[in-house]
Amino acid sequence: MAAAAGALDTRRWPLAVLLWLAGAQGWYLASGGPWPVPYKRFSFRPEPDPYCQAKYTFCPTGSTIPVMKNDDVIEVFRLQTPVWEFKYGDLLGHFKIMHDAIGFRNTLTGKNYTMEWYELFQLGNCTFPHLRPEMDAPFWCNQGAACFFEGIDDIHWKENGTLVLVATISGNTFNKMAKWVKQDNETGIYYETWTVQASPGKGAETWFESFDCSKFVLRTYEKLAELGAEFKKIETNYTRIFLYSGEPTYLGNETSIFGPTGNKTLALAIKRFYYPFKPQLSTKEFLLSLLQIFDSVIIHRQFYLFYNFEYWFLPMKFPFVKITYEEIPLPNRHRTFTGL
Numbered sequence: 582m583a584a585a586a587g588a589l590d591t592r593r594w595p596l597a598v599l600l601w602l603a604g605a606q607g608w609y610l611a612s613g614g615p616w617p618v619p620y621k622r623f624s625f626r627p628e629p630d631p632y633c634q635a636k637y638t639f640c641p642t643g644s645t646i647p648v649m650k651n652d653d654v655i656e657v658f659r660l661q662t663p664v665w666e667f668k669y670g671d672l673l674g675h676f677k678i679m680h681d682a683i684g685f686r687n688t689l690t691g692k693n694y695t696m697e698w699y700e701l702f703q704l705g706n707c708t709f710p711h712l713r714p715e716m717d718a719p720f721w722c723n724q725g726a727a728c729f730f731e732g733i734d735d736i737h738w739k740e741n742g743t744l745v746l747v748a749t750i751s752g753n754t755f756n757k758m759a760k761w762v763k764q765d766n767e768t769g770i771y772y773e774t775w776t777v778q779a780s781p782g783k784g785a786e787t788w789f790e791s792f793d794c795s796k797f798v799l800r801t802y803e804k805l806a807e808l809g810a811e812f813k814k815i816e817t818n819y820t821r822i823f824l825y826s827g828e829p830t831y832l833g834n835e836t837s838i839f840g841p842t843g844n845k846t847l848a849l850a851i852k853r854f855y856y857p858f859k860p861q862l863s864t865k866e867f868l869l870s871l872l873q874i875f876d877s878v879i880i881h882r883q884f885y886l887f888y889n890f891e892y893w894f895l896p897m898k899f900p901f902v903k904i905t906y907e908e909i910p911l912p913n914r915h916r917t918f919t920g921l
Contacts, residue, residue, distance in 0.1 A: 616786055616787065616788055617777075617787045617788055617789050617790050618788065618789055618888060618889065620769070620773070620790060620792050620889070621889040621890070622768040622769060623768055623769075623770050624768070625767060626724070626726070626766075626767055626770045627770070629701060629702075629722075629724060630722070632711075632713075632720070632722070633701070633702050633706065633722035633724075634702070635701060635702045635703060636703055637703065639699075639700075639701045639702075639726070639728065640726075640728035640730070642730045642731075642732075643728050643729060643730050644729060644730050644731055645729070646694075646696075646729050646759040646762065646763075647694075648756055648759075649687065649752030649753075649755045649756055650689075650752045651751065651752050651753040651756075652751065652752060652753075653687055653688075653689050653690075653751065653752030653755070654687070654688045654689060654749060654751065654752075655685055655686065655687055655688070655749065655750050655751065655752060655754075655755045656685065656686040656688060656746055656748075656749050657683065657684070657685060657746070657747055657748040657749065657750060657805065657810070658683065658684030658685070658686070658733070658744055658745060658746055658747065659681075659683070659684075659743055659744075659745050659746075659747045659798075659815075659817060660681065660682040660683060660684050660695065660697075660733070660738045660742070660743065660744055661679050661680065661681050661682070661738070661742045661743040662674075662679065662680055662737060662738050662740075662741055662742030662743070663678065663679055663680070663741050663742065664678045664679065664680045664704075664820075666680075666737065666740075666741055666742070667737070670741065671740075671741040674741050674742070676904065677818075677820055677904065677905075677906035678820055678904060679742065679795075679819070679820045679906070680697070680699070680794055681697070681794045681795045681797075681798040681819060682695055682696060682697035682738075682794070682798065683695075683696045683697070683798055683801055684696075684733045684738075684744065685755070686733075687752075692731065693731070693732055693733040694729065694730070694731055694732070694733070695729070695730055695732065695733050695734070696727065696728070696729045696762070696801075697727070697728050697794060697797075698725060698726065698727045698728070698766075698793075698794050698797030698798075699725060699726075699728065699772075699793075699794050700723075700724070700725050700772050701722075701724040701725065701726060702722045702723075702724070704772075704774065705858075705860055706721075706722040706723060706860075707722075707723045707724075707725065707771070707772035707773075707774060708774045708775075708858075709855055709858035709859075710722075710855055710887070711859070711860075712852055712855060712856060712859060717839045717840075717848070718835045718838070718839035718848075719851065719852060719855055719887075721887065723771045723772055723887075724770055724771055724772065725769075725770070725771060725772035725792070725793070726766055726770070727762055727765070727766040727797065729762075745815065746813065747802075747812050747813050747815065747817075747911060748805065748810045748811060748812045748813065750805060750808075750810050754805065754808045754809065754810060757808055758801065758804055758805055758808065761804050762801070765797075765800065769792065771792070771890075772792060772793060773789070773790070773791050773792040773793065773888065774791060774793065774822055775789065775791060775822060775823070775824045775886065776789065776790055776791045776821050776822065776823050776824070777789040777823070777824045777825075777826060777829070777886065777895060778823055778824075778825055779825065779826070779827070779828075779898070780825060780898070781823070781825065781900065781903060786828075788826065788828070788829050788895075789829075789886065789888055789893075791821065791822070795819040795820065795821075798819075799819070799909060802911060802912055803912050805912075806912035806913060806914055806915055807915050808915075809914060809915060810914060811914040812911035812912060812913075812914070813911070814911075815911070816908055817908065817909060817910065817911055818906050818907060818908050818909070819906070819907065819909050820904065820905070820906055821904070821905050821906075821907060822902070822903075822904050823902065823903045823904075823905065824884060824886075824895060824897070824901070824902055825897065825898045825899070825900060825901055825902075825903070826884065826895035826896055826897050826898055827895075827896040827898055828896075829886070829893045829894060829895050829896075830893065830894040830896075831891070831893055832847065832851075832885075832891070832892040832893060832894055833891065833892060834890060834891045834892070835890070838851065838892060850885075851885050851892060854877055854883065854884075854885045855885070856873075857869075857870035857871075857873040857874050857877075858870070858874070878897055878901060878902070879897075879901055882896060882897040882898070882901075883895070883896070883897060884897050
């Protein structure tokens with residue numbers, strides 16, 4: 582099938598570009614690049630660019646995490662509800678597209694708290710860039726962060742989702758967890774939607790891991806287990822969005838691709854790929870964009886991934902994209918800690 586106008590087709594690329602791609606991949610592997618590519622941590626969280634605006638304000642009722650008394654008894658709750666439940670009810674729940682959070686209840690004071698991690702500027706901005714005419718490179722509004730606030734909206738979590746006790750900890754353990762959350766939040770600054778694997782089968786090579794709300798919950802559970810928390814034996818499932826591809830090719834960062842000495846052919850290909858994903862489309866534009874995305878990802882089996890502020894080329898494979906709702910067990914207690 583012939584490529585549609587604007588579609589990406591490496592068969593049309595100059596030999597020099599293909600050799601450059603092969604060299605870039607060789608550099609990554611020669612440098613000992615592991616799979617999955619480690620998520621990059623940062624020394625501080627930058628201020629968001631004023632261009633990036635959230636449709637829904639991030640963490641509007643947020644507060645600092647309180648210091649508990651060491652002998653306080655804190656109940657830990659698993660919270661899960663359909664994404665955008667506040668707007669669409671259980672609609673996305675039918676597709677098992679769920680948002681995860683953690684609840685806490687101090688049994689001595691009776692106060693409840695919610696802690697979650699999500700996008701500052703909504704999911705679309707974290708997954709695809711803006712193509713601004715005045716800029717050569719795609720512009721990303723991608724940050725994710727933790728939000729802590731007093732109260733648990735029981736109806737929000739129970740009506741279409743989950744609110745269930747998973748552990749009981751001491752105030753001392755809670756305070757240690759709070760210190761870890763602060764460090765985790767300051768160094769893990771950007772959201773990653775996709776988990777990229779070689780195939781759907783068990784044991785398949787994982788190229789890239791997601792970094793989203795559920796991963797924050799899982800990291801927090803693991804930290805609590807490390808601190809000695811003992812979790813109940815209940816089934817816990819999480820939403821994951823997969824891309825399937827052959828071995829990815831490292832392309833470079835913004836400067837090396839879009840800078841004055843960058844590769845103009847590659848830069849144009851990346852921008853053409855992202856163009857159909859732009860926000861605020863009319864119905865006609867949306868339908869046309871779906872055709873362009875289908876042509877790029879399914880027909881020509883190409884996807885450009887932005888990860889660790891670097892670009893990668895994914896040679897897509899069947900079934901291309903898949904949303905799963907799979908069990909990830911609660912962690913086992915680390916036996917070196919006692920007195921919780």
